[in-house]
Every structure is written in structure tokens, then in C-alpha cells.
Amino acid sequence: MQRLSSRASRGVGSSLKLLRRGPSPASPASPSSPSSPSSFVPRCCFAVSTLNLRKTRQPAIPGDFSRWVSLGCCRTSRFATGFAPLERKPLDSIMDVGRVKDRSAEEIASAWDDYHLGRGHVGTSMKAKLYHLLEQRSVDCRYFVIPLWRGSGYVTMFAQVQMPHMLLTGLEDYKASGTQASPYMTVTFYTEFAESKDLVLIRGDVVFTSKLSDAEAK
Incomplete structure (x- = not known):
């Protein structure tokens, strides 16, 4: 022991x-x-x-532009101050600018509209004067409320303008989620023919077809 x-x-x-x-x-x-x-x-x-x-x-993600680079296959599900700068698809990658430059504004607008039918996009156009008015007002106020007629009533859309882009979501979604609200649609403006033909082409991408139809988007 x-x-x-x-x-x-x-x-x-x-x-x-x-x-x-x-x-x-x-x-x-x-x-x-x-x-x-x-x-x-x-x-x-x-x-x-x-x-x-x-x-x-660790670098913080900027509040402005951390969430939206996004949309479509790269969507980050952020809206307003959370979206990243959208990559503008060049106009000459969508249509032959050299071939149509001698056509009238009406012919270009009609061809642009027809091109986007059935492609998952919305194509339309506006006068350059109206575009410049929108651009000017977006400097003073980047946010707009737009009524959209639906059935016998209407729904209210909330839009943010960041030229040459516009992002739209439902006002109720924005109230509920704020800057985290996902966009229903994104819009891109093309001003290549603004000076020569008084024409601005508009391309819209509907993100949520369950929230917004192509006809309503247009």
C-alpha cells in the first residue's frame, strides 16, 4: 500500500x-x-x-447598392437603397442600330415592340421630351407612387428611379418589407435615338409574373 x-x-x-x-x-x-x-x-x-x-x-456591404445586382438570374432580392447598379445591356446587342438609323421613329418603335413579344420582356417607347421630364423629376424625388388599374379597382405600385433604370414593386410589399421588398419589374431606358428621332426605347423585365402580368407591365 x-x-x-x-x-x-x-x-x-x-x-x-x-x-x-x-x-x-x-x-x-x-x-x-x-x-x-x-x-x-x-x-x-x-x-x-x-x-x-x-x-x-471585414468590409461592410454598402447600404446603397448591397442587395440588387440581381434581378433575373442574378437577383439579390433587394430593392430601393439595397440594389446594386444594373448592368445595362447595350442597345446594339439587341438590335442592329446601323440598319435602323435611317428608318422613321414609328418604324423603329414598332419593330422594338414586336421584337420583345413572347421573349419574356416588355418593349415600348416614349417621346424624348417626356423622358427628360421624368429624368428631371427623378433628381428631385427618386420615388413615385403609381396606380395600376386591376379589375374593378386598382393596386398601387411603388417605383424608384435610378436613371437609366426604374424599379417597381407593390406599395404594400414596400410597406411590409421596406428596402428588402423584391421588385415586380425592372425597366431600362435607351436614349440612343432621343436627339435624332425624338424617341426613347424602353425595355421591361417582369421579375414576378404572379404579381404582374406582361399586359399590366406594359
């Missing part, structure tokens, strides 16, 4: 010595480091402080 007790005492003593030595051989401590178990505390605190510092250094 005395031998067993003596061995147990030596085992406990050896364990205490190992604890006093500090880090394991895989990460040896420097000769100047203290040998008490408390030497681990500064290292632990330093590691936690470093981790917190790294977290605070």
Missing part, C-alpha cells in the same frame, strides 16, 4: 510539473516565458483579440 501510495504521489507530482512547463513540445515556449499555468492567459486573450479585430476589419 505504501508503494502504491508513493507511486500515485510521484504520478501527481509529475503531472503538476508538466503543467508548470507550459506549452507542449509541438509549440515550445521561449526561454523567457513564465513557467506558471497563468502564462497561457495572455496568449488566449491575444488570440481572441486578434479574431475580434479581424471581424471588425
